[in-house]
Amino acid sequence: MNPSSKQTRTDRLITRITAWVALVILLGLAVWGGQSLWDLYHFEETNDAQIDEYINPVTSRVTGYVREVYYKDDQEVKKGDTLVVIDDDEYQIQKAEAEAALMTAKAQIGVLHSNTITSDKNAVVNQLQIGAAKAKLVKQQQDYDRYEKLLATESVTRQQFENVKMALDVAKSEYEALQKSYETSLSKTDDITAQKAVALAEIKRRQALLDEIKLKISYAVIRAPYDGKMGKKSIQKGQLIQAGQTLAFMVDSEEGKWVIANYKETQLQHMHIGQPVNIETDAFPGKIFHGEIVSLSAATGSRFSLLPPDNATGNFVKIIQRVPIRIKLTDDTNTTKGLRAGMNAVVTLKKGA
Structure with missing residues (x-):
């Protein structure tokens, strides 16, 4: 067999495979592009969102030495449970x-x-x-x-x-x-x-x-004000504490969990209270949680900061601002039990829903 003829057939095969691969990639890009355009037109999405809960400090109202500590790190407690006893x-x-x-x-x-x-x-x-x-x-x-x-x-x-x-x-x-x-x-x-x-x-x-x-x-007897979960234990028996001193932090389980999603100001025109949303977290990829919008912030997040920006100096640079949106999780507590305050989330909502 002529070596040049064999080389020609090999080149044609490589060319044919390359063309098919390119065609598959092109079709994949077309599908991905079409899907992206479809989602962009029909959905608003942000990955600037976090799971949130009420985390309140447990403080002492009197001064004295700690007699007993009855909780441990990350312990679940019920309302009325004794947490700390101060010597009286x-x-x-x-x-x-x-x-x-x-x-x-x-x-x-x-x-x-x-x-x-x-x-x-x-x-x-x-x-x-x-x-x-x-x-x-x-x-x-x-x-x-x-x-x-x-x-x-x-x-x-x-x-x-x-x-x-x-x-x-x-x-x-x-x-x-x-x-x-x-x-x-x-x-x-x-x-x-x-x-x-x-x-x-x-x-x-x-x-x-x-x-x-x-x-x-x-x-002198400090009790749990509600059902919840204790944070890190930071006091020991015999320690002197002052009135107003924070003894621990406690996550409030009675108020439930919610999501704070920071949407761009250009996305707000399609949002309203009661609108259903889908939530996906980095901790549980592929699992969809459900919720609904309960409030839209009265101002952008930067306005609530300690030092809000003042653009009266003249060197103004326009930056798209974000507005915090509060979303209530509508799934039952067993479904959302694994979620923790501070977890990152991706929030998606359908325009006009």
Whole structure:
């Protein structure tokens, strides 16, 4: 066989294979291009999206040493479960002192009540004495009038008249003294009534202090505010913590999960609240999660930053802004159980849906 003829057939075979491969690649590119154009025309997509959950700090409301820690890293807890117990011995001493002070204030009310009864009885006695003194004064006045007439007729001596006059003056003084004593008894009763008001106010103040200490004692036991999952354990038994100090972070399972998708401002015209979306995560490739739009941010993400951009300097460069879109996951909790806050996601929605 002629070598040149064999080489020609080989070249033709290679050319034919190359043409078929090129045709397949061209068809693949055409299909990919058509699909991309179809998706671009009918769907809006972004890969600038993350799974989100409420992650709240668990803080201490009192200062003290940690007595016990009842949670571990990444432990699931139920609402009301005890997380941390702070030593409350100092607060128990303060409670006992406050209870004693409250008892003293209440006992003072009893003393004032007894004083009121005594003062009222003294007033009654003074009233009776005033009655007797008034009768005596009337009698002395009558004797004085009679002796004054007898003196005019010289039927009695001057000394006898002066004795009667002195007895009248003594009766008047006794009567006035008893009236003043009665008024003093009434004033003392009023004073005791005023002291009662002060004592009652002191009881309320002492009760408030006791309630405050009891509240602090209740704060010494830190419980889970809702169902959730604990983060990293950052405290140990015997550690001194301050009021307001963060003890741990807790993921709120009751509020559920959602997605924050940052769409370009040029994509917003096809979006509305209640629109269904498909979500795919890097953690579960090929698995589609479902959701719906619940809100569109009132401003672009950059406007909510600590230092929002100010383009008034003159060197303005136009950059397409992104608007955060909140998407609620509509799948059941068993389906979304594996999702974690911070995971990356790709969100796709159909235009006009």
